[in-house]
Amino acid sequence: xxxxxxxxxxxxxxxxxxxxxxxxxxxxxxxxxxxxxxxxxxxxxxxxxxxxxxxxxxxxxxxxxxxxxxxxxxxxxxxxxxxxxxxxxxxxxxxxxxxxxxxxxxxxxxxxxxxxxxxxxxxxxxxxxxxxxxxxxxxxxxxxxxxxxxxxxxxxxxxxxxxxxxxxxxxxxxxxxxxxxxxxxxxxxxxxxxxxxxxxxxxxxxxxxxxxxxxxxxxxxxxxxxxxxxxxxxxxxxxxxxxxxxxxxxxxxxxxxxxxxxxxxxxxxxxxxxxxxxxxxxxxxxxxxxxxxxxxxxxxxxxxxxxxxxxxxxxxxxxxxxxxxxxxxxxxxxxxxxxxxxxxxxxxxxxxxxxxxxxxxxxxxxxxxxxxxxxxxxxxxxxxxxxxxxx
Amino acid sequence: xxxxxxxxxxxxxxxxxxxxxxxxxxxxxxxxxxxxxxxxxxxxxxxxxxxxxxxxxxxxxxxxxxxxxxxxxxxxxxxxxxxxxxxxxxxxxxxxxxxxxxxxxxxxxxxxxxxxxxxxxxxxxxxxxxxxxxxxxxxxxxxxxxxxxxxxxxxxxxxxxxxxxxxxxxxxxxxxxxxxxxxxxxxxxxxxxxxxxxxxxxxxxxxxxxxxxxxxxxxxxxxxxxxxxxxxxxxxxxxxxxxxxxxxxxxxxxxxxxxxxxxxxxxxxxxxxxxxxxxxxxx
Numbered sequence: 274x275x276x277x278x279x280x281x282x283x284x285x286x287x288x289x290x291x292x293x294x295x296x297x298x299x300x301x302x303x304x305x306x307x308x309x310x311x312x313x314x315x316x317x318x319x320x321x322x323x324x325x326x327x328x329x330x331x332x333x334x335x336x337x338x339x340x341x342x343x344x345x346x347x348x349x350x351x352x353x354x355x356x357x358x359x360x361x362x363x364x365x366x367x368x369x370x371x372x373x374x375x376x377x378x379x380x381x382x383x384x385x386x387x388x389x390x391x392x393x394x395x396x397x398x399x400x401x402x403x404x405x406x407x408x409x410x411x412x413x414x415x416x417x418x419x420x421x422x423x424x425x426x427x428x429x430x431x432x433x434x435x436x437x438x439x440x441x442x443x444x445x446x447x448x449x450x451x452x453x454x455x456x457x458x459x460x461x462x463x464x465x466x467x468x469x470x471x472x473x474x475x476x477x478x479x480x481x482x483x484x485x486x487x488x489x490x491x492x493x494x495x496x497x498x499x500x501x502x503x504x505x506x507x508x509x510x511x512x513x514x515x516x517x518x519x520x521x522x523x524x525x526x527x528x529x530x531x532x533x534x535x536x537x538x539x540x541x542x543x544x545x546x547x548x549x550x551x552x553x554x555x556x557x558x559x560x561x562x563x564x565x566x567x568x569x570x571x572x573x574x575x576x577x578x579x580x581x582x583x584x585x586x587x588x589x590x591x592x593x594x595x596x597x598x599x600x601x602x603x604x605x606x607x608x609x610x611x612x613x614x615x616x617x618x619x620x621x622x623x624x625x626x627x628x629x630x631x632x633x634x635x636x637x638x639x640x641x642x643x644x645x646x647x648x649x650x651x652x653x654x655x656x657x658x659x660x661x662x663x664x
Numbered sequence: 665x666x667x668x669x670x671x672x673x674x675x676x677x678x679x680x681x682x683x684x685x686x687x688x689x690x691x692x693x694x695x696x697x698x699x700x701x702x703x704x705x706x707x708x709x710x711x712x713x714x715x716x717x718x719x720x721x722x723x724x725x726x727x728x729x730x731x732x733x734x735x736x737x738x739x740x741x742x743x744x745x746x747x748x749x750x751x752x753x754x755x756x757x758x759x760x761x762x763x764x765x766x767x768x769x770x771x772x773x774x775x776x777x778x779x780x781x782x783x784x785x786x787x788x789x790x791x792x793x794x795x796x797x798x799x800x801x802x803x804x805x806x807x808x809x810x811x812x813x814x815x816x817x818x819x820x821x822x823x824x825x826x827x828x829x830x831x832x833x834x835x836x837x838x839x840x841x842x843x844x845x846x847x848x849x850x851x852x853x854x855x856x857x858x859x860x861x862x863x864x865x866x867x868x869x870x871x872x873x874x875x876x877x878x879x880x881x882x883x884x885x886x887x888x889x890x891x892x893x894x895x896x897x898x899x900x901x902x903x904x905x906x907x908x909x910x911x912x913x914x915x916x917x918x919x920x921x922x923x924x925x926x927x928x929x930x931x932x933x934x935x936x937x938x939x940x941x942x943x944x945x946x947x
Contacts, residue, residue, distance in 0.1 A: 277787060277837040496808060503807040504797050504816065511794045514783035521719065521777075523769035523798030523859050532804060642785070 278650065286646045290498075294491050298484070305483045318483045320592045322467060325490035326547045327587035331571040332494050332580055333540035338569070339578035340501055341533040342513030344432045346565050347419070350439025351538040353446060353560035354415050355408035355545025360461040360555040361454065362404045368463040372456065379453035385465055394473070401465050405489065405546045412542025413535045415442070420534045424527065436562055446557040458557065466553035486547050493540050498580055500536065509533050574631060576638030581645040586638065598623060669697040670733065672863050672895045673718070678727035679751035680713050680919075686750050687713040688724075689919040695863070700889060700896045702906045704930075705916035706939065711899045712778060714916070715867055718897075719775050720765040725749065728757055731771060732862060737761055770798060774861035776852040778868045778899075782840040788851055789836050792823040795858035823858060829891065830854040830884075846877040850884065857892055864888070866898040870905050882908050907931065915939070 278286065301321060308314050330348060337343050362384050369378050384407075385400030392399065423434045445451065447458040455461075470481040500506055508529055511519040520526050549555040567590070575586025600606035601620040609615075631638075640648075673695040680688040688710040695701045703711050717724045720737065725745055729737035738761045741749035783791050796819040802812035827833055830850055835843055840851060849869055856864055869885070870878045882905050889896055900906045906913065907927040915923040915930060917939040923930060930936055 277789075499810065500804075500808045503810075504800055504802065504812075504819075505804055505807050507790065507794045508797045510786065511783050511797075514785055515781050517721075518777065518781040518783065519794075520765045521721075521769060521775055521781075522795045522855065523766045524794075525764070525766045527764075536804075 282650065286650070290646065294495065298488060298491060301487045302479070302481075302484045305480045316596045320588070320596055321483050322486050322551045323595060324588040324591040325487045326544055326551055327568065327571060327591055328584045329490040329493050329540060329547065330544040330568045331575065331583040331587045332497055333537045333544065334568050335572050335575075335578065335580060335583045336497055336501065336509075336540075337533055337537040338572060339583075340506065340513060341509040341530065343424070343530060343533065344428055345435040345534070345537075346432045346562065346569070347416075347435030347439040347538075348541050348568050349560040349562060349564040350435075350442040351412040351416060351541035352545030352548060352564070353439075353442055353557060354412040355542030356549040356555040356560070357446060357455055357461065357545075357557075358408040358411040358542070359404050359546035360464045360549050362407060363401065363464040364461065365463065372461060372463050373453070374459065376452035376456060383464075401470075401550075404465070405543055408546035409539040409542040412545065413539040416535045416538030417531065420531050424530045424534060436565070439560075439562060439565065443557050443560055455557070460554045460556035461549075462554045464549070464553075464555075466550050468553065486551055489543065489547055493543055494580070494584065497536075497540060501580065505529070505532065570628065574628075574638055576640035576642060578642040579638070579640040579644055582638055582640030582643075585640065585645075589639075593627075594620070594624060671695070671730075672697045672699075672732055673897065674730040675714075675718065676728045676730075677753045677756065678714065678717055678724050678729065679753070680710070680717055680722060681725040681745065681748075681750060684748070684750070686919050688717065688916075690752050691727075691914075691916070691919075691921055693914050693921075693924070695895055695897055697862075697895055698889070698893070699912065700885070700898070700910045702910035702913045703897070703899050703916060704901075704903075704906055704913060708918075709916040710919040711916055712867060713919075715775070715865060715899060719773060719865060720763050720768045723762040726751055726753060726757060731768070731773060734771075735759075735761065736763060736768060736771060766798070769859055769861075772860070772862035773865065774856035774859045774863075775865040776849075776856055776867055776869060778871060780845075780848050780852055782848060782852060782855070784839075784841045786840055787837050788832055788840055788843070789823060789827065791840050791851060791855050792826055792858045793819060795855045796823060798859055826854055826858055830857075830888075846873060846880065849873070849881065853884075853888065857888065857894075861894055864892075864894045864896045866896065866900075868899050868901060870900060870902045873902075878902055878905055881905070885909055 304318065304321075308318055330352060334348050337345050361380050364372055365383055365386055366381065369381070372378075383400070384404045385397045388396035388400035388403065390396070419435070419438045423431060423438065426434055446455045448455075449457050451457070467482040467486060470485045472479040472481055501509070508519070508524050511522070511524060512526065512529060516526060571586040571590045572583050573586075574590060575582030575584070598620045601615050601623055602617050603615070606615050671694055675691060675693050678688055678691045679686065691710075691714055693701070703714060705711050713722065716722045717737070718729055724737065724739050726740055726749070727738070728735055738757050738759045740757045740760070741754055742760070783794065786794070799819070800807070800812070800815065802815055806812050824836075827836055830853070832847060832851060832854065835847065840848065843851060853864070853866070853869070866885070870881055873881060885896060885898070886909055888894065898910070910927060912925065913927060913930045914921055915933075915936050922939060923933045923936045925933070
């Protein structure tokens with residue numbers, strides 16, 4: 274059950290979450306230094322990188338689907354906008370002509386360079402940050418335009434319309450006429466990517482290739498959580514529970530749906546930018562509707578309406594598909610060597626079966642509608658009750 | 665009648681036509697500040713439709729609604745409806761003003777629903793608190809980053825005070841749907857009051873209540889009128905309740921108003937008895 278909190282408990286939980294996040298970030302920073310790319314444990318860092326991308330995507334989708342009750346499937350499209358915006362504005366001028374092989378590049382500057390020239394190394398980092406925020410803003414701007422007609426629709430119709438728009442965005446990105454900007458159907462590369470993120474302090478060199486995506490995801494998710502817990506978040510939930518009543522109680526439906534849609538898309542855009550910097554390429558054909566379904570799956574696995582559920586769901590999903598079940602594709606799994614069964618594609622079979630089991634028997638997902646903090650709080654209360662009874 | 669006071673709600677020639685059916689025909693009424701007015705009528709008479717027009721859920725086909733001295737809704741037969749319009753007074757109104765329900769709520773109109781519409785996944789407290797969202801001065805940014813603490817605290821205190829006044833403090837943290845029926849009704853009224861309305865519209869507040877709960881509700885409605893200084897417009901089937909608390913009554917039958925007046929006048933009205941009271945209210 275969702276625990277009702279007193280203001281005192283709320284404050285404590287906020288601080289607890291804050292410090293837990295700080296501790297986690299510290300741990301990631303440490304792992305980043307300890308695990309070298311050659312180590313077999315490097316998979317853990319890959320999972321953390323990709324997991325944080327998907328976690329942010331899933332949490333932002335959860336804001337829309339879980340909290341506001343708008344069943345939208347346009348996420349891949351907005352991530353695409355984010356990834357392309359980020360990539361285009363961070364390609365260094367030296368490698369621009371090799372990237373835009375067949376076109377005459379229209380954007381002839383990159384934020385890390387512009388800021389880097391003006392302010393030194395700190396400026397380069399700032400440039401990357403500006404590009405990430407711009408990626409979010411672009412996605413939000415597109416979401417606003419798409420939202421104007423689309424948000425009048427409800428449930429399945431909204432899902433179909435947003436899905437369609439996402440596919441249109443992908444097709445437009447691959448359009449030859451836009452080649453000078455998007456490089457047509459060719460991929461974008463050579464832009465600022467995680468493997469290049471380093472902090473040099475005198476003689477010590479800190480690797481930040483996992484820390485940066487995790488940090489961006491953590492900050493973004495924190496902002497989303499703040500939004501969900503604010504008066505706007507409560508209004509979103511009212512819309513989800515009963516639109517007619519929400520409107521009768523003075524909540525402007527069109528406005529609030531638009532806010533939820535654009536904010537969700539903003540963070541989808543940020544996730545797209547992170548995706549680009551983690552994969553170090555951006556290509557429109559990666560952002561198919563299958564990606565939206567994957568994200569939706571993570572939200573459902575974690576429990577619709579639960580932010581911590583979405584985070585847990587996405588890390589589990591990425592870990593399973595990228596790491597734990599890898600052996601199913603390459604011959605040896607759990608020490609069993611059966612190259613005839615465990616060959617390319619078998620992983621997806623097992624994966625589908627797992628998902629079917631989850632959907633059939635754990636319909637609430639891992640967390641249901643609770644948050645981790647609810648579980649923690651309920652435990653704590655039960656313990657206190659026991660203590661009092663003991664006295 | 666409290667004609668000495670300003671008119672809070674006035675409807676003029678409201679007509680609502682769905683396809684070829686005129687659900688409400690030329691309905692005009694007035695309500696003065698502090699009054700309790702009831703709309704009654706047999707099933708399908710168009711009471712709830714009239715309610716939905718007044719609260720902005722439907723745009724009327726023709727007619728005008730004024731609230732607190734301002735015209736808030738006005739419409740005339742347009743487009744296809746121009747040809748197929750069956751009501752009267754076509755051409756009398758020329759403006760088109762179609763606010764969404766939330767605009768009207770912001771002006772000071774709050775309603776409850778015939779089939780209770782509470783936010784199901786939320787507690788009693790949250791249900792009341794969300795109705796305060798409309799009164800916020802914070803924007804998206806300040807609300808997200810916690811720059812509206814003072815306002816938030818004040819809204820929480822107001823919500824708690826309201827819950828206390830309507831006697832729901834003992835179930836404050838319960839899920840709204842886990843309450844017994846009578847308390848759910850009470851909560852819905854509390855939620856409407858949280859928007860600080862001037863006019864409270866109650867759509868069959870006693871529907872599904874047992875006699876004991878109905879008596880309590882009758883008392884409750886009178887109390888909130890005096891305590892919150894609201895005017896009340898209600899639709900009701902329970903004749904005891906209507907005759908007990910309303911100062912004036914409008915009677916609808918097949919969409920048209922057949923009578924209006926004080927409870928005593930209505931009880932004596934032949935037309936009303938024919939249409940409604942004498943036939944259906946035996947039980």
